[in-house]
Amino acid sequence: MGTASKALSLLNYFTRSTPKIGLSDLARHSGYNKATVHRLLSELARHGFVEQIGSGREYRLGPAFLRLAALRENAVPMRELATQTLTELSTATGETAHMSLLNGDVLSSFSYTYSTAHGTMVMMEDAEVLDLHATSSGLAVLAHSSSQYVDDILSAPLIKRTPETETDPDVIRAMLPGIRATGVAISIGGYEQDVHSYAVPVFDANSACIGAVAVATPVARMTDILGEQIISELTTRTATLTRLLGGFPPDTFPTFLQANPPQIGG
């Protein structure tokens, strides 16, 4: 692994629940030498990617991300388009809709919308990291990724989030062709108990899978009829979103789920 990758991978240890990390802690978790981590953190700090809190205390993410996120959003106004689609989706289904994006090996929550139709609702967290093996979004992504990538992910230890979480790599691998064929991934209580969710993939201009859109409901509310309605709304609206983002489904993606292409000629 290159040195730059090591530095960047340190950033993955900062999460919503662990916003501040000490040098020794980070060395322990990452497995790198303390001196190495210190040097990498110093370089990250020089560019504003991390900053130290007191004098000689813990580190946290720096202000540079605000600047670069603004530039990214200026170049690719994804959030705007995504949120619009999600709003329609949660309104139409009466349930929570969310979109996740793949950042390297990490799938994270990007945007979500709630419906006011019911008293109970599946709640989401901003920038939350979603397990690829334990969420419907993760499975949708895996089903449309290279077998090389799938191997990488499934060869790492798979966390058992709930008693229902499937952690056997072979069982998960066996699920993927079915997901590819139907275009829809399902997870029932695999990530959080009592949460049922359907997810479909989103593709970029190279037909690479860049994330997923999902609708999540409390398991108690799920019925065959609701499920069919959700799948219908989810597949058509997400196909449109993919096109709005400038993406194209790959040839392997079920054609009956693709958005109508603009008529050329005619």
Add this chain to the structure above:
Amino acid sequence: MGTASKALSLLNYFTRSTPKIGLSDLARHSGYNKATVHRLLSELARHGFVEQIGSGREYRLGPAFLRLAALRENAVPMRELATQTLTELSTATGETAHMSLLNGDVLSSFSYTYSTAHGTMVMMEDAEVLDLHATSSGLAVLAHSSSQYVDDILSAPLIKRTPETETDPDVIRAMLPGIRATGVAISIGGYEQDVHSYAVPVFDANSACIGAVAVATPVARMTDILGEQIISELTTRTATLTRLLGGFPPDTFPTFLQANPPQIGG
């Protein structure tokens, strides 16, 4: 310079006006070998910090920044506090207020608010990079930075933005003690013609200067009375903002401009 720093410095070439850059272009601008740039970009891409547009085409900033910016804002809700102060400031002065933050060597626009008091107004751009030598904010930051840092900045070529831009390092260096003494930096048409601005520094918990708050007016509207009013509002409100952000002015900062400390004891 470390390898990680080289990778991170590549990100600085992506701007609002140059959101997409090719491999050779980036190699030329950065001065690194094309093979080096290619390897660094590949590592950045692996983590979602950049992405390629077509197949074998230009690069742009990746989606990872959206995730990390959300985590940063969650850990340090700066934007919220800053925008509140800026709103008060532009309301009180009837002019444009803005805050900039230092990301390594780069000072960039972070947040800004307009007033509706006049028909003409100084406009700002999100995430715009501000020259340290040619803006009031930049001078305020330089005046409260280490002489080592000032030397680094002033030894690089200084761009002449307007006929009024001062580009002589010695002249700029000579301005800094005065800015330190008064606590306020001024720029008249040095960055954009017909723009007059006052700026004061913002400090972090280590009393390091992390950016500046400024009020910008069309030169035609500036008077002694307006100037005094702006300086008064700017200094008191920014001192309060520094404290809200958990920062402290250094001992060298004029005490008459500091926010009242909370009374300890009795």
Add this chain to the structure above:
DNA sequence: TTGTAGCGGTTCATTATTTGAACCATTGGT
């Protein structure tokens, strides 16, 4: 008070990675 275990940070000989000139294969313009 003293002892100890942790912290962030530093050193420097050893080691592994980065580097870059020259090289492809493609693309776009003349």
Add this chain to the structure above:
DNA sequence: ACCAATGGTTCAAATAATGAACCGCTACAA
């Protein structure tokens, strides 16, 4: 058909990263 770009690759030589052991410091406990 040509030329001059482009993005991408190779491999010996040069350089930077590494990590065990070491500081000085703080916090807590005996």
